[in-house]
Amino acid sequence: MPITVLSPADLRLTIDPDALGFVDTSELIEEPLPWIGQTRAEAAARFGLGMDPPNYNLFVLGEVGSGRSSLLKQAMHEAAASRRVPPDLCYLHNFDAAERPQALRLPAGEGRLLRQLLAQAVKTLQAAIPQCLAGHAYKVESARIEKAWKVEEAQAYAALSAFAEARGFSLYREEGRMMFTLTGKKGQALTEDEVLALPKARRLAVEQAEQELRAEITRYFEQTQPLERAMNEALAVLRRRVVKPLLEREWQAIRSGLNKQIK
Known part of the structure; x- marks a missing residue:
């Protein structure tokens, strides 16, 4: 078997910091995570996230610390960003049947406004009703x-x-x-x-x-x-x-x- 002679320079990997494009790793926090060596897993995840029919789920298997949860969350956020914003689902108390609340579908963001307006109405009525009944x-x-x-x-x-x-x-x-x-x-x-x-x-x-x-x-x-x-x-x-x-x-x-x- 031939013998290859290695020099000290061959045994050490040297990287120029200026070539990395960042000063320290804190600048990489907002960068998307790469699917290093997981091409098939990435393709399967994106295929599953692209299916519109209901009742389909993604099952992810992997070692702890392999980044599977973070990568899937990132992929889900990317898929959601490209779709129509879903409506707000609001459930109102049903005084006739408390176990069956009334469901409302409102444009995105309007559910929070409804909650704020209802909270303000309750606060106002809590003061106004006793005054009215004391009239x-x-x-x-x-x-x-x-x-x-x-x-x-x-x-x-x-x-x-x-x-x-x-x-x-x-x-x-x-x-x-x-x-x-x-x-x-x-x-x-x-x-x-x-x-x-x-x-x-x-x-x-x-x-x-x-x-x-x-x-x-x-x-x-x-x-x-x-x-x-x-x-x-x-x-x-x-x-x-x-x-x-x-x-x-x-x-x-x-x-x-x-x-x-x-x-």
Whole structure:
């Protein structure tokens, strides 16, 4: 085998720094990464990124530190830059079905504007709605609705109280519950021992009167609960009617802001 004699210059690679075109490597950060020795991988990636039909994916395999993630991200950015800008997808809360939000497709960049306008509208309404509901007109109308219910409820309670009194019971409310006690001849509440000391015939009459009173209390609630629901519904309608102009004003401001952006 022939022997080749190498000089010291042959054993050392020398590069002129001026020929590199940069002072230090920090200037190369923004430069695109090269696919060194990966021609087939680059061709496969660009082929896959060029496919428009949905449900296709790229599977990348390689050693850790080989740059596969960085190279693919770079290729994806380049492919995305050459395509039409996709729309903004916005999901709005669905008050009727929270698990199915309303989806909106808006021109690119308009979704962020919509979010900003909605945030401003919420901030404005949080201050405006309490002020509106504290106004004189709302207070007068809500008081009228509540007074009408209280009159009807008071009439029903007075009738129930008279029914109880006629059967020897004193009727009162305690922590939202309807309570009653048996009274004596002088109107005083009888203790349990005093009730047990009554003659048997009297106790039987008291038990019958108690059953009648309980049935009447049930009818009282059946009569007043629909009235209370009607009052609450009327108050809700009133609140919506009072607040609606505020909402419409904010919606119009949002529409105007979006229209200006489109123009």
